Amino acid sequence: MAHADMDTQRLDLPEPMPQPRFQAGFITPYAFIFPALLVMLGGLLYPVFMAMYLSLYDWQIGLDLEDAPFVGLTNFSRMLTDPQVWEVLWVTMRFGFWTITIEMTLGVALALLLEKPIRGASVFRTIFILPLMVSPVVVGLIWRYLFDARVGWINYYLGAWFGIEPQIWLGDAQLAFFAIVFTDIWQWTPFIFIIVIAGLQALPSEVVEASTIDGANWWQQVFLVKLPMIKSILVIALLMRLIDVFRGMEVMLIMTGGGPGRSTELLSLHIYNRAFETQQLGYASAISVLLIVIVFAISTLILTMANPMKSRSDV
Amino acid sequence: MNDTFSRQLYHYSALVVLAFMALAPIWVMLATSFKNDIDVQSAEPLWLFFVPTLENYEYIMTRGKFDRYLTNSIIVGCASTVMTLLLGGFCAYALARLDFKGRTLMANSTLMVRMVPPAVLAVPAFAFVMISGVDNDLAVLTFLYTALNLPFAIWLLFGFYKQIPVELEEAAVVDGASPLQVFFRVLLPLMKSGYAVAGIFTFRIAWNEFILALLLTGRTTRTLPVAASGFITDTGVEWGRIMAMGTLIVIPPLLFTFFAARQIIAGMTAGAVKG
Known part of the structure; x- marks a missing residue:
């Protein structure tokens, strides 16, 4: 039978196909992506769906999940009228506004001023990325020490140089907010600086030279030529920082724990505190669904602007 | 000629200041880790001049x-x-x-x-x-x-x-x-x-x-x-x-x-x- 089948098959085909090779070509791509796909499904997508599922239950720490009452969308309606959620959203937005505005302004300004290739630039660049490499926990520890009311160096120099009384930086709502903004600026301005300088140095020199010949002064060159040409880089850098504002929490967790009050509690940290301080796992999951929606919205924006895997021809 | 020199000087000094700002907090951590309790509590920040110790x-x-x-x-x-x-x-x-x-x-x-x-x-x-x-x-x-x-x-x-x-x-x-x-x-x-x-x-x-x-x-x-x-x-x-x-x-x-x-x-x- 088998023999006959093979014969008819061979007859049907107009030309003999290199069968094994064809099969390998079809299966191979999936064999290559499958392991990674499996891990991402299990480690990223499954937790996201799990969070959605848990958000429908009133689950508290100490209770078995099977015993947790199903509450439908109650957690979500509660979230919408929860003053704490609105408060941390407001804190997150203010934090994002100040850090991103200052980091972008400083980073871009410095990149424009220091753009010219110069001997030893690579040494300085190495130094500038150091803050980015430091673990968030350690960043929190360092700045908690510097802002410490008793032994902190910041109080000392403010007193010695400007005669300012020692402040309890991390114990005062406004000062603590300032402190976490300041820390973020220290760590992330170099990121903007490095990205923008890479963009500026990749600009075709003819265009910039042409504008000089046309009589453009430095300011015109910056605002009419250079910045517009690296606009997409600026927007992507900004959106990447924006996503980090919604993802990050470790520095604040170490420096202030979100306090005093909720003055330094970003949305991510609020989820953490809700889940593990007030122990409302179900409700915390509902808030994480909100966080997912926000982050995915920003990701989509980035993707529509710059998708590195868009087509096969993009190279 | 002189102009490029002064521009370079300004360029380098700006870079040095920035490098200091990036490094200072990391240096503070490093220095503090080698200080004894008394030096850590010192009223005046000690950048360099303290007797390093490995006790921490x-x-x-x-x-x-x-x-x-x-x-x-x-x-x-x-x-x-x-x-x-x-x-x-x-x-x-x-x-x-x-x-x-x-x-x-x-x-x-x-x-x-x-x-x-x-x-x-x-x-x-x-x-x-x-x-x-x-x-x-x-x-x-x-x-x-x-x-x-x-x-x-x-x-x-x-x-x-x-x-x-x-x-x-x-x-x-x-x-x-x-x-x-x-x-x-x-x-x-x-x-x-x-x-x-x-x-x-x-x-x-x-x-x-x-x-x-x-x-x-x-x-x-x-x-x-x-x-x-x-x-x-x-x-x-x-x-x-x-x-x-x-x-x-x-x-x-x-x-x-x-x-x-x-x-x-x-x-x-x-x-x-x-x-």
Whole structure:
């Protein structure tokens, strides 16, 4: 039978196909992506769906999940009228506004001023990325020490140089907010600086030279030529920082724990505190669904602007 | 002539000031870690002139289970890096080179899940541990770090694969090499620096991660950042010891920076500049 089948098959085909090779070509791509796909499904997508599922239950720490009452969308309606959620959203937005505005302004300004290739630039660049490499926990520890009311160096120099009384930086709502903004600026301005300088140095020199010949002064060159040409880089850098504002929490967790009050509690940290301080796992999951929606919205924006895997021809 | 000189002077002095601002806090940590209690409490900040002591390092290394935490960090860091590079490398290769149904979908969803916030993983991971009873296990942490790192690694390696001329592989195929042979014999040697960059980023994130490690590890499976955070609650004022711990955590990422700054910058700018 088998023999006959093979014969008819061979007859049907107009030309003999290199069968094994064809099969390998079809299966191979999936064999290559499958392991990674499996891990991402299990480690990223499954937790996201799990969070959605848990958000429908009133689950508290100490209770078995099977015993947790199903509450439908109650957690979500509660979230919408929860003053704490609105408060941390407001804190997150203010934090994002100040850090991103200052980091972008400083980073871009410095990149424009220091753009010219110069001997030893690579040494300085190495130094500038150091803050980015430091673990968030350690960043929190360092700045908690510097802002410490008793032994902190910041109080000392403010007193010695400007005669300012020692402040309890991390114990005062406004000062603590300032402190976490300041820390973020220290760590992330170099990121903007490095990205923008890479963009500026990749600009075709003819265009910039042409504008000089046309009589453009430095300011015109910056605002009419250079910045517009690296606009997409600026927007992507900004959106990447924006996503980090919604993802990050470790520095604040170490420096202030979100306090005093909720003055330094970003949305991510609020989820953490809700889940593990007030122990409302179900409700915390509902808030994480909100966080997912926000982050995915920003990701989509980035993707529509710059998708590195868009087509096969993009190279 | 004079003008370029003064411009260069201004350029360098600006860079020096910025470098100082970037380094000063890290230096403060390093210096504090070598101070005795009296110097730490000193009214005037001591930048340089104090008698260095190793007592903080001695303390953290002998009390508690420092070697255990260090080993945990290394295991989780290395295991998740190897996994990420292996799986991510295969996947990036397929996305960059092979044509198949669902390729665009796969590429896009990889980029979407890149940004999943760790805070979102926290509760489900905790729930998983509660339900399954798999507690105190580094495997869960390794798996999650691999998942968290895969999207970025795939993205990065994809870019590197794209830069390799296809002709090399075509020649190998004509010579009768199988896809696996092409991957291992032809591409891998050319991808060394790509894998180095992806490896550095992956290891650094696994090494530095705190939230998931805090939730998913116990007394014996703690990683270094978790152990470091323990010093705050235990001993609110023992800054010397905390800073010694911080210094030890920072060593590997700083070493990477010194040896591979160029590649790290390439990795950081890949996301924005190439778009």
